[in-house]
Amino acid sequence: MMPDLGKYENIVISAYAGALFLLCVLIAVTLWQGRRVKAQLNAIEARRDD
Amino acid sequence: MLEQKQKESTKKPMSIWEYANPTKFLRLSARLLPVLWICAATFIVGGLIWGFFFTPDDYRQGSTVKIIYLHVPSALMAINAWFMMLVSSLVWVVRRHHVSALAAKAAAPVGLVMTLIALLTGAIWGQPMWGTWWAWDPRLTSFLVLFLFYVGYIALWQAVDDSDAAADLTSILCLVGSVFAVLSRYAVNFWNQGLHQGASLSLDKEKNVADVFAYPLYMCMAGFILLFLALVFYRTGTEIRLRRIAALIARERRVI
Numbered sequence: 001m002m003p004d005l006g007k008y009e010n011i012v013i014s015a016y017a018g019a020l021f022l023l024c025v026l027i028a029v030t031l032w033q034g035r036r037v038k039a040q041l042n043a044i045e046a047r048r049d050d
Numbered sequence: 051m052l053e054q055k056q057k058e059s060t061k062k063p064m065s066i067w068e069y070a071n072p073t074k075f076l077r078l079s080a081r082l083l084p085v086l087w088i089c090a091a092t093f094i095v096g097g098l099i100w101g102f103f104f105t106p107d108d109y110r111q112g113s114t115v116k117i118i119y120l121h122v123p124s125a126l127m128a129i130n131a132w133f134m135m136l137v138s139s140l141v142w143v144v145r146r147h148h149v150s151a152l153a154a155k156a157a158a159p160v161g162l163v164m165t166l167i168a169l170l171t172g173a174i175w176g177q178p179m180w181g182t183w184w185a186w187d188p189r190l191t192s193f194l195v196l197f198l199f200y201v202g203y204i205a206l207w208q209a210v211d212d213s214d215a216a217a218d219l220t221s222i223l224c225l226v227g228s229v230f231a232v233l234s235r236y237a238v239n240f241w242n243q244g245l246h247q248g249a250s251l252s253l254d255k256e257k258n259v260a261d262v263f264a265y266p267l268y269m270c271m272a273g274f275i276l277l278f279l280a281l282v283f284y285r286t287g288t289e290i291r292l293r294r295i296a297a298l299i300a301r302e303r304r305v306i
Contacts, residue, residue, distance in 0.1 A: 003103055005113040008178060012116050015174040016102070019120040019167045023277075026163045030281055034288045041291045044298050 070147035086280035093273030101266035123274035131161030139221035151217035156285035192233035199227035
């Protein structure tokens with residue numbers, strides 16, 4: 001399954017791991033912040049409607 | 051007469067400026083986002099699997115050529131995110147649409163991460179290929195300055211309390227930083243003493259990378275563009291809601 005990366009195996013794997021880790025952190029933080037803010041706004045609007 | 055006037059007003063062609071209305075923007079992004087997320091994931095996962103598993107090694111670079119599928123799309127977005135921020139900032143300066151300023155604010159962290167990925171993958175590739183992690187080459191240096199501009203831009207948004215003043219100041223910073231966004235794209239063309247090679251893909255066919263590497267690369271580039279759009283739409287929605295929260299809280303305080 002894994003392609004033969006030869007002597008540069010560590011180099012290629014670390015580039016992929018580093019880049020994908022940063023992308024995942026960016027997406028996770030974006031979604032987490034978005035959900036938190038949405039819930040906060042809903043709570044304030046519900047309070048106003050009361 | 052009135053009826054006729056009403057009919058005329060409903061016939062008015064849709065204008066892009068309608069989406070400067072936060073509610074309309076949120077409605078549009080709710081419709082677009084599922085499609086954008088799915089397409090971005092499909093293109094990125096597909097492109098990376100194709101590039102990583104099903105492309106041959108380069109005769110000089112060996113398997114390190116596979117880093118191109120992350121390095122080129124992230125560098126592309128690092129530069130173009132700044133240009134998107136520049137356009138939104140100018141729209142804010144000229145037309146004072148808050149959604150536009152918030153879209154620029156929302157795009158900055160995405161651009162920052164893209165710049166970081168480009169710098170990181172470039173350094174990891176450079177170590178075995180150039181014999182060094184880093185060189186003060188024109189393109190690398192202008193990319194590093196672009197990275198610092200992203201950090202400064204985000205810090206400036208946080209530092210100014212009044213959101214309109216923050217939008218004004220960051221717009222000007224964005225305009226100044228554009229010099230480095232342009233340099234990171236074109237420095238390689240006019241400072242020929244640099245280490246960094248020329249464009250991997252361009253409309254000038256003679257210089258392009260071989261098709262076997264280019265097709266998965268196009269797919270990854272499309273994926274990164276779609277991911278950028280999805281993230282910016284989502285994050286702009288978050289910024290719009292944050293602004294609404296601030297307005298509601300301020301109104302509540304006034305009532306009390």
